[in-house]
Amino acid sequence: MDINSYNTYKKPTWCPGCGNFGIWIALKTALSQLEIETHKVTIVFDVGCSGNGSSFIKCYGFHGLHGRSLPVAMGIKLVCDNTKVIIMSGDGGALGIGVGHFIHACRRNVDMTMIIHDNQVYGLTTGQTSPASEKGYKSKTTPLGVLEESVNPVLLALSSKCGFVSQGFSGQMNHLVDLMKSGINYKGFAFINVFQPCVTYNHVNTFEYFQKRVYKLEETDYKTDDYNAALIKAQECGDKIPLGILYSVERETYEEGSVYTDLSKNLSPDNINRNIFELLSEFE
Amino acid sequence: MDINSYNTYKKPTWCPGCGNFGIWIALKTALSQLEIETHKVTIVFDVGCSGNGSSFIKCYGFHGLHGRSLPVAMGIKLVCDNTKVIIMSGDGGALGIGVGHFIHACRRNVDMTMIIHDNQVYGLTTGQTSPASEKGYKSKTTPLGVLEESVNPVLLALSSKCGFVSQGFSGQMNHLVDLMKSGINYKGFAFINVFQPCVTYNHVNTFEYFQKRVYKLEETDYKTDDYNAALIKAQECGDKIPLGILYSVERETYEEGSVYTDLSKNLSPDNINRNIFELLSEFE
Amino acid sequence: MYDIDWKIAGVGGMGAMGVGLIFSKFMMRTGYWVVDYNEYNSIIKGGHNTFQVRASLEVNYCVSSKVDLLIALDEYSLIYSNSLKNDSSVILCDWELIKDKTVVDRSRVVDVPFSVINKSEGGDEIMKNIIALGASLALIGADIDICVDILNEQFGKKGDLVVEKNIKLLKAGYNYILGKYRNYMVLFTRKHGMYKTIEPSDKRYLITGNEAIALSSVEEGLGFFAAYPMTPASSILHYLASISSDYNFVVKQTEDEIAAINSAIGASFAGARSMTSTSGGGFALMTEGLGLAAITETPIVVCVVSRPGPSTGMPTWTDQGDLRFVMHSSQGEFLRVVLTPSDPEECFRLTKVAFYLSEKYQIPVIILTDKYIAEGHWSCRIDLNITTASRNSLISQVALDRIETYERYSDTPSGITPRSLPGMKKGEYLANSDEHDNYGINSEDASNRLVQLNKRYTKKLARLISELPTNKIYGNKDSKNAVITFGSLKNQVLESMKTNTNFKYMNLRCVCPFPTSEVNSFLDGIDNLFVIENNYIGQLAGLIREYVGRAPNYQLLKDDGRPIQYEEILDFMKKNGY
Amino acid sequence: MYDIDWKIAGVGGMGAMGVGLIFSKFMMRTGYWVVDYNEYNSIIKGGHNTFQVRASLEVNYCVSSKVDLLIALDEYSLIYSNSLKNDSSVILCDWELIKDKTVVDRSRVVDVPFSVINKSEGGDEIMKNIIALGASLALIGADIDICVDILNEQFGKKGDLVVEKNIKLLKAGYNYILGKYRNYMVLFTRKHGMYKTIEPSDKRYLITGNEAIALSSVEEGLGFFAAYPMTPASSILHYLASISSDYNFVVKQTEDEIAAINSAIGASFAGARSMTSTSGGGFALMTEGLGLAAITETPIVVCVVSRPGPSTGMPTWTDQGDLRFVMHSSQGEFLRVVLTPSDPEECFRLTKVAFYLSEKYQIPVIILTDKYIAEGHWSCRIDLNITTASRNSLISQVALDRIETYERYSDTPSGITPRSLPGMKKGEYLANSDEHDNYGINSEDASNRLVQLNKRYTKKLARLISELPTNKIYGNKDSKNAVITFGSLKNQVLESMKTNTNFKYMNLRCVCPFPTSEVNSFLDGIDNLFVIENNYIGQLAGLIREYVGRAPNYQLLKDDGRPIQYEEILDFMKKNGY
Ligand SMILES: Cc1ncc(C[n+]2csc(CCOP(=O)(O)OP(=O)(O)O)c2C)c(N)n1
Numbered sequence A, B: 001m002d003i004n005s006y007n008t009y010k011k012p013t014w015c016p017g018c019g020n021f022g023i024w025i026a027l028k029t030a031l032s033q034l035e036i037e038t039h040k041v042t043i044v045f046d047v048g049c050s051g052n053g054s055s056f057i058k059c060y061g062f063h064g065l066h067g068r069s070l071p072v073a074m075g076i077k078l079v080c081d082n083t084k085v086i087i088m089s090g091d092g093g094a095l096g097i098g099v100g101h102f103i104h105a106c107r108r109n110v111d112m113t114m115i116i117h118d119n120q121v122y123g124l125t126t127g128q129t130s131p132a133s134e135k136g137y138k139s140k141t142t143p144l145g146v147l148e149e150s151v152n153p154v155l156l157a158l159s160s161k162c163g164f165v166s167q168g169f170s171g172q173m174n175h176l177v178d179l180m181k182s183g184i185n186y187k188g189f190a191f192i193n194v195f196q197p198c199v200t201y202n203h204v205n206t207f208e209y210f211q212k213r214v215y216k217l218e219e220t221d222y223k224t225d226d227y228n229a230a231l232i233k234a235q236e237c238g239d240k241i242p243l244g245i246l247y248s249v250e251r252e253t254y255e256e257g258s259v260y261t262d263l264s265k266n267l268s269p270d271n272i273n274r275n276i277f278e279l280l281s282e283f284e
Numbered sequence C, D: 001m002y003d004i005d006w007k008i009a010g011v012g013g014m015g016a017m018g019v020g021l022i023f024s025k026f027m028m029r030t031g032y033w034v035v036d037y038n039e040y041n042s043i044i045k046g047g048h049n050t051f052q053v054r055a056s057l058e059v060n061y062c063v064s065s066k067v068d069l070l071i072a073l074d075e076y077s078l079i080y081s082n083s084l085k086n087d088s089s090v091i092l093c094d095w096e097l098i099k100d101k102t103v104v105d106r107s108r109v110v111d112v113p114f115s116v117i118n119k120s121e122g123g124d125e126i127m128k129n130i131i132a133l134g135a136s137l138a139l140i141g142a143d144i145d146i147c148v149d150i151l152n153e154q155f156g157k158k159g160d161l162v163v164e165k166n167i168k169l170l171k172a173g174y175n176y177i178l179g180k181y182r183n184y185m186v187l188f189t190r191k192h193g194m195y196k197t198i199e200p201s202d203k204r205y206l207i208t209g210n211e212a213i214a215l216s217s218v219e220e221g222l223g224f225f226a227a228y229p230m231t232p233a234s235s236i237l238h239y240l241a242s243i244s245s246d247y248n249f250v251v252k253q254t255e256d257e258i259a260a261i262n263s264a265i266g267a268s269f270a271g272a273r274s275m276t277s278t279s280g281g282g283f284a285l286m287t288e289g290l291g292l293a294a295i296t297e298t299p300i301v302v303c304v305v306s307r308p309g310p311s312t313g314m315p316t317w318t319d320q321g322d323l324r325f326v327m328h329s330s331q332g333e334f335l336r337v338v339l340t341p342s343d344p345e346e347c348f349r350l351t352k353v354a355f356y357l358s359e360k361y362q363i364p365v366i367i368l369t370d371k372y373i374a375e376g377h378w379s380c381r382i383d384l385n386i387t388t389a390s391r392n393s394l395i396s397q398v399a400l401d402r403i404e405t406y407e408r409y410s411d412t413p414s415g416i417t418p419r420s421l422p423g424m425k426k427g428e429y430l431a432n433s434d435e436h437d438n439y440g441i442n443s444e445d446a447s448n449r450l451v452q453l454n455k456r457y458t459k460k461l462a463r464l465i466s467e468l469p470t471n472k473i474y475g476n477k478d479s480k481n482a483v484i485t486f487g488s489l490k491n492q493v494l495e496s497m498k499t500n501t502n503f504k505y506m507n508l509r510c511v512c513p514f515p516t517s518e519v520n521s522f523l524d525g526i527d528n529l530f531v532i533e534n535n536y537i538g539q540l541a542g543l544i545r546e547y548v549g550r551a552p553n554y555q556l557l558k559d560d561g562r563p564i565q566y567e568e569i570l571d572f573m574k575k576n577g578y
């Protein structure tokens, strides 16, 4: 499939050099390599610079409320088997206002793929501190430096029992494409944290910053099925930053667990007007 | 101090045998042993059976919204040095609707003590599944068993960088009193997860259930300052359940980090009407 | 015409509610019209519960403030003895348990030694209520066979032993009266009228407003339901969860109300008929989602079951204080419908209307009820298969194949643009919370904005208005006195109209869009407008002033958590000379 | 009287906004009344920005739809050439960059080769805007010394090099005109009027509505501020964060708006004056907290800066669509105040009122503004030290020591009960979201409920009403035509009244509780009511119908994200014959 078939009439409006371009191209590439046609994928976007991407990708798109992309995605997936569901969110939306949904999505394990555009800053609202900003990070809202420890997204996902936890970098396109493909193919809730430098507002976590620090787990003898090892590996986020799959195991999905209801039977025009006669007998 | 000095005119309305009685007595005992007078402690309650306790403890009490006890507590503590702040919440309030605030409170490290009444069920709303309910737990809302993995509160706290993570049981009063005292004395955000059997709705996680499984970390050679060991210990929640302090280290509190503002200077009647003349010069 | 007002009261956990419902059912099965009302506290055990039933041969609408028979399971319950209706009314209690024997007139008391009987019959502590039920049935002269049937059904799942024990206790209570108080029974029935079993002329069901909404949604093809528990809305969630696997739809208890409405919107976007339910506090968290549904033009049905606020307020009580809140919540301006059914039967009907309108116009529809009708039972007829229509406003694959490019938000004469569903070829589009163009793509252009506003609001409204449920006029249509209410108050007004017919009456079952022209012509030429509401500031009166330009001459308001009683309405009218 | 309408436009990132503000400041410093208005998109770079300034010797209120001088930083910006005011108006641009030379009349163009100059002077790509500024100053005949001062202040923090570079470019632009276009300058000033520096008669400041609210809150003793970023409210947060350490109060960017309002309520409970700010979407998440503040009687000030909805809507644009939303949000019924300042000066004053009323009556007070006044600058006088009062409705330790038991929620004649703060001996109480008794302890009792409702609502309201800000009447007080608006629309109406004085005019700065008697007497005996609103359905008109029983004869509504312009008001009045 031509990756341009995923384009809309609208050209991206991100700042020149923004890390979102890399994610955008990687996602289109992954979809095209997986031969998922535009009508076979639903992408739920958060509000943010990441979410502005909703206007640049042709698919069934849903650009919802800030922090609420996961619940929308779950609603879609639980009734519609017929589509791949991908969530694209900023770090603010996913780990700040929406972190509750993230915790519950991890333990719920609905078959969807979540990609965080982790620029460690609030981009669209012009550069405030985000929960992923490093301790001490200075911004308009924390002029003397943020006092909180930063959220560690991969550690949080692991402790919430996510079965597929991984990390990518928008500066490493091919690797990111592979990661997305693995995530999309994973049966269950797959989480990909993508470092996405914000060239306009984040002058700490730049392309160079990551280029210097990242390394690929695939190039080490790291095993991806050892939970405790993953918990330890996930803590590496200083001088060395691991890219790749930190943890991947098979877990029963939510849908598999609820086989007693065929989740996708309710979309046809015919099933209106169920017969509830039997139900009424209880109330006689 | 007499523990009855913490009583109000209202007698507890919990079901006979409820685990909340134990927590109630333990807290009053801990406060009295620490000689914290009724006007020197502010307790913020969630809504739930746990929160109904707000009517039974004399202190500065705040019985707020379901799931929002932590933000209220933070607001109080950041402006008022003059009071100990304790949060009492159900597992539903703390780990369900309010889990986002919990994550952020852990990494924020304001000097407060949070006690979860963990009955693994929604008590006050008559027995629905909670995020802490074990996978497969059957209730009115999950008649065929809940499909999600349960939240592991201590693991979650650890991964969110909480500096004091511990676990108690309302059936072990003395131990719980000690834990509460340690938590209240800890400088920073102290978290105590308390197993609190709900005798009316939770017929799985009963007093006997816990009595059979719990053991005390103090009675083993467990060290409380090893983060990775704590991550592993926190996963013990099956046949053996550790009680006591899983992790305790010194961390700079939020208040210590923000010494540049004296957080409690704004409560006096005198400081109204600051002079903003200098600020205006920027706008000339 | 025979009727009876029956009440049972006791400490929470004594089972007043349980046997109350059995009594309701018994009366309905034996041919009576039944309505019941319960009160309980926001704690699990302890506190005080009451369950009151009115049963009669003519249609009835609500319970009375007076009772013929009071069952006091404990001493505290004797406070209700001041509500005995007349000198044939009696109190049934265990006189031994009453410490202060001066609080009631001993001659009113039918003493049934619950504890002694219970012990001698080997009952459990919590089974005294069944003895009381049996005794009360004997007292009114009823036959208990049908009640035995009900016990069989009710406790069948718990095993034969439980069933037998209950039946034994029921009979023990019954026989105790026949043995010891036959004269009392004779007296009671002579004064009160003779109970007899009637063959009902039609099929009736005893259901609550919440059950009616749930049942109706299932019939309407509900595909996805998500909610977070909240009194007094929770029983919708419980009921739907209990049948979802048999009827093949998704029920999800979400982590909060935000997730509930957002996931329901997601499921609706994917094509499922979706609903959520909550009370005011949960609705507060849903307000942002409401606007999301509106701007993306995704259908959604939201049930709001009111309880007294502000804030946590009085969780287990009733009021009508959320009217303006549900009408105006969420930033910006958009079309929504607010339906206000008055009883379970109307809950059933209007839920269908909600799904129909919501899907056809691709808008949020709110069903606003209150604790009073949500948890009280009414015996009522349920018309099956009055389903409004099949799916609406969807585009077919065939149609998509035929067009060049699909424009999900293109302007149409009706304002409604058929929507595609994920998986349909050539149907891709963006559902966008930002203002958008025909494709759903962000647009900040002024003229596009006006086109979209006009499409979403003005055009749809023009067509919608003719499909809204209309409001019946009751009473003396020529009267110069007009009473208006909304929602559940209809019950008490209609009950009061059995006595007072000095007015004409309209109950609004749709308050938004406001039925301006209907109300206008209803009020045309009247002398006096009476507005009655179960809230503190009179929100409906404000709406009438706003839309019809008419201020009430008389207002009856009450917001102490209890429904306004029909006797209060009679007094109110009388006090004002009508 | 000299005045000028100046506009700069360019792609986002070209710095149109930056130099626009410098121009505004320059004009104010040189003695003019200034107001500016900007437009930008909800993306970070790219998109299109405009910044328009109106400066004049007499007081002015808003920008015009016409300009005297348009600076087009790029070709797209030439679309604004259709808004040139008259034949003395000019376009300043780099003619080389314009591909399609036919779009504008060449004779209107003052060609300044930004790129060439920039290169030759060693400027950075983003500094063309400064050249344009210099050129425009030359064109209007201004002296640039004061502008050099401003650059010094503005860029001082960035180091001497940056300052010097900017000054050099400013001068280059300036000198280019003096060299090449002196005749044009002469022409422009001859036709347009001669610019001259004036010694202002009073001290003026150039501030936005958001800045005014922030400054005022600091003066009022703000102790705690929590917010979550949201356009167009964010600059309140930014500004307060930048000064919090110097002025010793807490500013917290919370994880969401729910935490923002709840933590502010907590801080207020502990005794700090507390505020939060947001836009409609964030306010949706705060609605539940509003009721919490109300039932616990904890003071709180909430700023809502409106932008067009529904949902995410148009984040960087303006409207007045949230009026009913902020008035009715949160379950149940409670007293709240909604203030609607019209400009930065009034933002400053009413923020003081907000803190005063909120603390005195222990109620939530909302300040409702919109993007238009929140982010636009007005030159205005700021009266310092008009502070309303010291702390209010607190109980002292001395008083506590004197009483037996403290009853936080006891009924008082005023409805206001003094509150204690954590740490005070004998002041313990429970702030309870459940309905409660005098001590704050849960109560479901009917009569207690009515006492508390009466205390919290009716009694407080009776006293509050006399302390609400009153509304001035402008224009011809004997006119039979009355115009009513609220909030920011005052600017355009007053501007239009410079031309049309055929009516009398009232702008509401407090919409809730609605000033019924004031509006009533204002409308008494009029023939025509005109209601003008920046929204789609006319919410203020609805309020007037509801509270005063008067429907508008004419309505002007607009909700495309742009403020209604004063010329539109003139047209509207004229069209209707006034
Ligand atoms: C309820 C609500 N609060 C606030 C906002 C304003 N807002 C829009 S995007 C955003 C955060 C953006 O940060 P992030 O999620 O990291 O995305 P990025 O722009 O960095 O990609 C905020 C706070 C909103 N849209 N809705």
Ligand SMILES: Cc1ncc(C[n+]2csc(CCOP(=O)(O)OP(=O)(O)O)c2C)c(N)n1
Binding pocket: B046, B047, B048, B049, B050, B051, B065, B066, B089, B090, B091, B092, B093, B094, B117, B119, B121, B122, B123, B124, B125, B130, C228, C229, C230, C231, C257, C281, C282, C285, C312
């Ligand atoms: C916004 C909101 N949603 C729902 C509720 C209803 N509610 C009250 S308590 C509660 C949960 C109780 O469970 P938990 O927090 O575990 O406390 P417990 O009763 O078990 O102590 C819920 C859902 C509410 N008060 N507010």
Ligand code: SF4
Binding pocket: A013, A014, A015, A017, A018, A019, A020, A049, A119, A123, A124, A197, A198, A199, A200, A201, D044, D045
């Ligand atoms: S602000 Fe940052 S994240 Fe947003 S588009 Fe620009 S570079 Fe990218």
Ligand code: SF4
Binding pocket: B013, B014, B015, B017, B018, B019, B020, B049, B119, B123, B124, B197, B198, B199, B200, B201, C044, C045
């Ligand atoms: S329902 Fe459970 S948690 Fe609540 S009071 Fe009863 S036993 Fe305790």
Ligand SMILES: [Mg+2]
Binding pocket: A048, A090, A091, A092, A117, A118, A119, A120, A121, A122, A123, A130
């Ligand atoms: Mg970000």
Ligand SMILES: [Mg+2]
Binding pocket: B048, B090, B091, B092, B117, B118, B119, B120, B121, B122, B123, B130
């Ligand atoms: Mg619980």
